[in-house]
Amino acid sequence: MKIGYACLALAVPGSEMKSCTLKNAARDRLLSLTEYNLDALAHLIDYNIRNGILLFRISSDLIPFGSATAKDLPWERIFASKLTAIGQKFQNSGMRVSMHPGQYTVLNSPDESVARRSVEDLLYHDKVLSSLGLGREHKIVLHLGGAYGDKTQAKARFISRYRELNPSVRSRLVLENDDRLFHIGDVLETAGAEGVPVIFDTLHNSANPCDTSVSDADWIRRCSSTWLEDDGPQKIHYSQQHPDRKPGAHSESIGIDAFLKLYHQLAGIDLDIMLEVKDKNLSALKCINTVSNRGMSALETEWGRYKYSVLEHSPALYQGIRTLLKDKSEYPALEMYHMVEEAMGSPLLPGTAVNAAQHVWGYFRNSASESEQARFQNALGKFAAGESDLQPVKNLLNRLAKKYNENYLLNAYYFSI
């Protein structure tokens, strides 16, 4: 069982990818961005390993315009040593990775040029994974595509295009149910005919159900037979509905109780769970730390990252978690995350937000210049007076954290959630 997150992480300095617009996509620019992004990826993988996160989706933006403008740049040769080094990190840690072309990669399009570019895009994704030395259990996740008014014909067109793909792409491809057109029944039918493994996406299934009398756990069991030995363990996508947004929109964070409910129904299945959620690595760590005992130090590290976020919402819960973690003989992960969720779900009051900002300011009180002091007091005063929101205060503190290299703060979630 591995639990992971997609593409980018919050509060991991040095892991941010860069891109550019098409009109600036000259060869040199693309190569320097690629080099930068490979270094960022290496940082992110190191973070994942340090934190016991062994499932990860690599961003398609790793090589900017990798399937079009940069298609013929020999990046895999130019950066062979960097790619090999990253591949070694996966190998040594046992990390499983995947990639997921976006909604604009449509293999079954009736437009031949769209389909052709989709094939190029799949070749690009396969080239990234192969250049990292990764085997076929490291998957490329795709949706069936468009319906064009005739789902039966659209499925048939997917199958015939799939058969024309090169063997390496085909060996990595897995199909996922989407949130509007092709539900899990469509995907099982289409993929089943071709021996393509199926990823069950819980939120897509609730937005676009096939049969509401079948539970998530049952759909997952039905998909398990599509995963053969060489494909690695079955994978699913797990996410929760955003409370205020339209059906299918991902939540800010994974609610731990709902996650555990499904998790316990899946006991005994060898399953990898990709979380799709706004707070990315934060929810991955929450789930990982809750389902296995990773030691008190792991919880203390997490608390260090959450503490100022909790403090600004609720001093009472801040004190409560401090007390909870004093007993070193226990592993109160679930209780801690319950309290974190309760705090983050409560409204941000100006008084407690000012208090938390002053705590963070304490890191710079002695080192900050006079003008920095004045700017902080000015920004905080404006917020306290209701003349602006908190973001300028946090931006200022974030800049100071970078300038004075306060790593404890740079790794905290305070600037990210």
Added chain:
DNA sequence: TGACGTCAAGATCCG
């Protein structure tokens, strides 16, 4: 023709 979704680049505004 706009919405959809995603994120950062790029542009512009502001003190």
Added chain:
DNA sequence: CGGATCTTGACGTCA
């Protein structure tokens, strides 16, 4: 000038 805040880009399908 640096920083904050808006707008654009890049993709294809569907209403």
